[in-house]
Amino acid sequence: MKVWHVAAPALAGLLLGTALTFAPAASQADQDTATIVHERQQLMKDFGSAMKTIGGYLQGGMGTTEDVAAAAGVIADGAATLPDHFPAGTSMDDVMDPKTGAKPVIWEQWDEFVADAQTLQARATTVQELAMAMDDAALGDAFQALGNDGCGGCHKTFREKLE
Amino acid sequence: MKSWNRLAGAALAAAFLSLPAAAQEDAGAEDSPGAYVFHAAGCFGCHTAKDGEALAGGRALETPFGIFYSPNITPDAEHGIGDWSLEDFRRAMREGVSPEGETYYPSFPYDNFTRMSDADIAALYGYLMAQPASANAPPEHDLSFTFDMRSLLVVWRWLYFEPGPRPDDGLDPQLARGRYLADALTHCGACHTPRTALGGPDDDLYLAGSADGAEGDKVPNITPDKATGIGDWSEGDLLFLLKAGMMPDGDVVSGSMAEVVQESTRHYSDEDIAALIAWLRHIPAIDNKP
Numbered sequence: 416m417k418v419w420h421v422a423a424p425a426l427a428g429l430l431l432g433t434a435l436t437f438a439p440a441a442s443q444a445d446q447d448t449a450t451i452v453h454e455r456q457q458l459m460k461d462f463g464s465a466m467k468t469i470g471g472y473l474q475g476g477m478g479t480t481e482d483v484a485a486a487a488g489v490i491a492d493g494a495a496t497l498p499d500h501f502p503a504g505t506s507m508d509d510v511m512d513p514k515t516g517a518k519p520v521i522w523e524q525w526d527e528f529v530a531d532a533q534t535l536q537a538r539a540t541t542v543q544e545l546a547m548a549m550d551d552a553a554l555g556d557a558f559q560a561l562g563n564d565g566c567g568g569c570h571k572t573f574r575e576k577l578e
Numbered sequence: 579m580k581s582w583n584r585l586a587g588a589a590l591a592a593a594f595l596s597l598p599a600a601a602q603e604d605a606g607a608e609d610s611p612g613a614y615v616f617h618a619a620g621c622f623g624c625h626t627a628k629d630g631e632a633l634a635g636g637r638a639l640e641t642p643f644g645i646f647y648s649p650n651i652t653p654d655a656e657h658g659i660g661d662w663s664l665e666d667f668r669r670a671m672r673e674g675v676s677p678e679g680e681t682y683y684p685s686f687p688y689d690n691f692t693r694m695s696d697a698d699i700a701a702l703y704g705y706l707m708a709q710p711a712s713a714n715a716p717p718e719h720d721l722s723f724t725f726d727m728r729s730l731l732v733v734w735r736w737l738y739f740e741p742g743p744r745p746d747d748g749l750d751p752q753l754a755r756g757r758y759l760a761d762a763l764t765h766c767g768a769c770h771t772p773r774t775a776l777g778g779p780d781d782d783l784y785l786a787g788s789a790d791g792a793e794g795d796k797v798p799n800i801t802p803d804k805a806t807g808i809g810d811w812s813e814g815d816l817l818f819l820l821k822a823g824m825m826p827d828g829d830v831v832s833g834s835m836a837e838v839v840q841e842s843t844r845h846y847s848d849e850d851i852a853a854l855i856a857w858l859r860h861i862p863a864i865d866n867k868p
Contacts, residue, residue: 559821571837578796
């Protein structure tokens with residue numbers, strides 16, 4: 416007991432020293448998390464543009480099936496790397512600047528999150544293949560599946576819509 | 579022409595004659611009328627807990643009034659609705675009263691479901707009774723002091739509850755169907771219409787968005803107001819939203835709306851999609867930013 420009392424101030428000093436030593440590193444980490452959030456938000460924006468391209472083709476005959484295939488390819492390729500963009504410590508509770516809508520539940524249900532990314536990749540690949548085969552008739556349903564199972568499946572649980 | 583008419587008539591008659599038997603046999607099938615009502619009304623979402631058995635209840639609904647836990651609506655006789663008659667079920671949906679005579683809290687949106695037709699209620703009953711039973715017993719509601727009193731429901735019902743389907747109000751059939759889908763089945767207003775302090779819908783702000791929807795999310799204005807609603811969306815935009823969840827900017831909806839699209843609106847027939855879109859473009863534009 417006595418030993419502990421004597422040791423306590425030393426321990427506190429050690430902890431303080433540690434904190435001081437690592438303070439500059441923490442701000443470096445902040446920059447890193449900011450970069451991570453920026454990059455994944457850009458990835459999502461790219462997905463959104465790709466969805467618009469596919470939707471524009473289906474809705475108004477804008478563009479060609481090659482455009483649709485390329486857009487679906489952007490989503491499929493991005494989906495393959497998607498979990499890498501979500502390292503631990505980058506949830507909406509961890510990173511304030513920039514704001515992120517990544518719910519902490521992502522890391523509580525990581526396997527499901529990864530499975531959702533794989534579903535996204537699979538659905539996007541289906542759209543890509545149908546577009547390359549110029550199968551317009553099947554493309555509408557595949558697009559619906561991409562939006563619902565791919566994007567929406569993950570958004571339902573893991574994403575907070577920011578204003 | 580005449581022979582075609584006669585043929586069509588015969589086919590139609592045959593279809594109607596075979597309907598009761600077919601409905602009875604396949605009440606639980608995914609292409610049955612009951613399944614269609616089930617999806618459109620979005621029963622699954624609220625009545626299924628995360629990783630829980632389908633329709634076995636226990637999903638927490640966090641509201642400003644406390645936490646509601648949805649009941650088990652599988653055909654289990656003890657914990658579900660297995661011993662309910664069609665009349666019991668009709669009363670729950672139409673009047674918001676349990677077979678034991680207990681009044682439901684409006685977290686169960688019976689102020690919407692009361693507008694359902696007898697035929698749809700019966701079809702839904704048939705579908706639910708054909709689903710697998712679960713013996714899950716969900717927790718009791720955990721409500722804040724003021725609202726933990728069923729007697730207050732008397733006031734709520736007096737203020738806000740009008741039982742029964744609505745007259746068509748001279749609406750053309752497509753608009754009437756669209757209103758039926760929005761109000762009686764998919765209950766859009768349960769989230770998109772703000773609530774008063776007493777928890778009733780603020781009808782002056784019908785579908786004009788809510789600052790505190792279920793689960794604390796902000797819910798957007800979906801009236802045709804150009805500035806604060808969706809007045810500048812094309813019909814194609816609305817179609818894509820309801821079928822694929824995609825918004826005009828390419829973003830895809832999140833949270834509760836992702837669920838609504840996945841479980842309800844994507845299953846709509848083309849005619850019903852058109853009817854709901856027509857209704858959403860017909861309602862008054864309200865300038866309201868939640």
